[in-house]
Amino acid sequence: MNEASIKEALGKVTDPLLGHDIVSYRVLRNVEVQGDDVLVRLDIPTHAYPLAQRKELQARITKALEAVGAKRVTVIADVNTAHLPAPSDKATLKGPKNVIAVAAGKGGVGKSTVAVNLALALAKHGAKVGLLDADVFGPSIPTMLGTPETPATASKDSKIIPALHQGLKVISVGFFVDKDEAVVWRGPMVHRLLQQFLGDVEWGELDYLVCDLPPGTGDVQLSLSQLIPIAGAVMVTTPQEVSIVDVVKGIAMFEKVEIPILGIIENMSYYKCPACGHTDEIFSHGGGKRLAQEVGTEFFGEIPIDTRIRFGGDAGVPIVASSPDSEHTARFMDIATKTAMKIASSVLSKPKRSPRLAVIK
Numbered sequence: 001m002n003e004a005s006i007k008e009a010l011g012k013v014t015d016p017l018l019g020h021d022i023v024s025y026r027v028l029r030n031v032e033v034q035g036d037d038v039l040v041r042l043d044i045p046t047h048a049y050p051l052a053q054r055k056e057l058q059a060r061i062t063k064a065l066e067a068v069g070a071k072r073v074t075v076i077a078d079v080n081t082a083h084l085p086a087p088s089d090k091a092t093l094k095g096p097k098n099v100i101a102v103a104a105g106k107g108g109v110g111k112s113t114v115a116v117n118l119a120l121a122l123a124k125h126g127a128k129v130g131l132l133d134a135d136v137f138g139p140s141i142p143t144m145l146g147t148p149e150t151p152a153t154a155s156k157d158s159k160i161i162p163a164l165h166q167g168l169k170v171i172s173v174g175f176f177v178d179k180d181e182a183v184v185w186r187g188p189m190v191h192r193l194l195q196q197f198l199g200d201v202e203w204g205e206l207d208y209l210v211c212d213l214p215p216g217t218g219d220v221q222l223s224l225s226q227l228i229p230i231a232g233a234v235m236v237t238t239p240q241e242v243s244i245v246d247v248v249k250g251i252a253m254f255e256k257v258e259i260p261i262l263g264i265i266e267n268m269s270y271y272k273c274p275a276c277g278h279t280d281e282i283f284s285h286g287g288g289k290r291l292a293q294e295v296g297t298e299f300f301g302e303i304p305i306d307t308r309i310r311f312g313g314d315a316g317v318p319i320v321a322s323s324p325d326s327e328h329t330a331r332f333m334d335i336a337t338k339t340a341m342k343i344a345s346s347v348l349s350k351p352k353r354s355p356r357l358a359v360i361k
């Protein structure tokens with residue numbers, strides 16, 4: 001066993017989820033060799049990286065090193081959320097490492113439902129998560145999350161402290177404007193409001209900031225893309241043609257402002273009758289998957305229509321919080337993993353330094 005053989009062995013280990021070698025994808029942080037013992041330190045790129053694959057990765061590393069003569073291999077895996085360095089011209093946002101936009105072509109397809117449950121699922125995976133209700137025209141996050149543990153407040157130096165909801169840091173225009181008050185936000189006002197929500201809010205260190213966007217392609221989408229770097233957008237659609245057509249327009253707009261599409265979720269995919277077990281495809285089925293193929297992006301999965309999901313949204317206890325062991329929560333956890341891995345893989349595919357290998361004699 002020597003430096004060259006260790007390097008070669010580790011260079012051939014592929015990450016089971018990223019599908020690339022751990023050296024050029026910087027999952028390998030460093031290696032220490034002491035006699036026949038090897039200590040490997042990993043940077044797992046997201047909290048949402050599932051345990052089964054972590055174990056598989058450790059097994060692959062151990063096997064590769066044993067094949068070149070290591071007697072005892074120790075793998076220490078720490079999560080270090082992958083993110084791009086913030087460009088200096090978009091320095092408004094301090095704290096959040098990755099911004100995820102949740103968008104759709106139309107209203108009522110379940111954007112806010114997905115945003116809230118995706119944020120909770122990422123937090124359940126162990127990440128630090130914020131939720132920005134950027135739907136200034138129809139903020140629904142305050143209703144969906146219910147009464148916060150601590151409400152949003154302003155600090156002395158005119159900073160805004162986000163509300164705390166079930167472990168999430170949350171900001172919504174709904175906290176500051178009366179629920180029944182109709183607000184007509186014009187373009188420049190929207191821009192200033194978002195600037196404040198991004199720059200003046202004390203988000204603290206966050207792995208992900210999930211943004212719930214208004215439907216369609218308008219001022220909010222444009223302002224956000226100008227104000228901060230966005231890791232990517234998750235598009236929500238219902239299966240029927242009219243919803244899909246609008247999502248296509250949304251995707252085209254995001255491409256124009258250089259926001260990558262992370263993947264597509266089909267919400268209200270089907271209805272399974274809890275009484276008889278019959279499945280009905282109310283809005284047709286499979287449109288989201290077809291769309292993902294057509295536009296060349298990933299399909300993140302289907303969420304059925306279920307009374308419990310609707311009820312959770314109305315009652316202020318989203319399904320991921322109210323039924324942590326349900327099948328629906330499992331789907332949101334899976335969608336969270338796919339979203340986080342997509343971001344990680346796009347960040348890590350960009351070339352950077354190689355890991356340190358120390359041989360201690």
Ligand SMILES: Nc1ncnc2c1ncn2[C@@H]1O[C@H](COP(=O)(O)OP(=O)(O)O)[C@@H](O)[C@H]1O
Nearest residue numbers: 107108109110111112113304305306309310313
């Ligand atoms: N999968 C689902 N099953 C049942 N009801 C849902 C589902 N997704 C969303 N809803 C309900 O549909 C309505 C619209 O969803 P919402 O998330 O507010 O959509 P959007 O933000 O796109 O306007 C809400 O009452 C919500 O509770």
Ligand SMILES: [Mg+2]
Nearest residue numbers: 111112135140
């Ligand atoms: Mg909404």
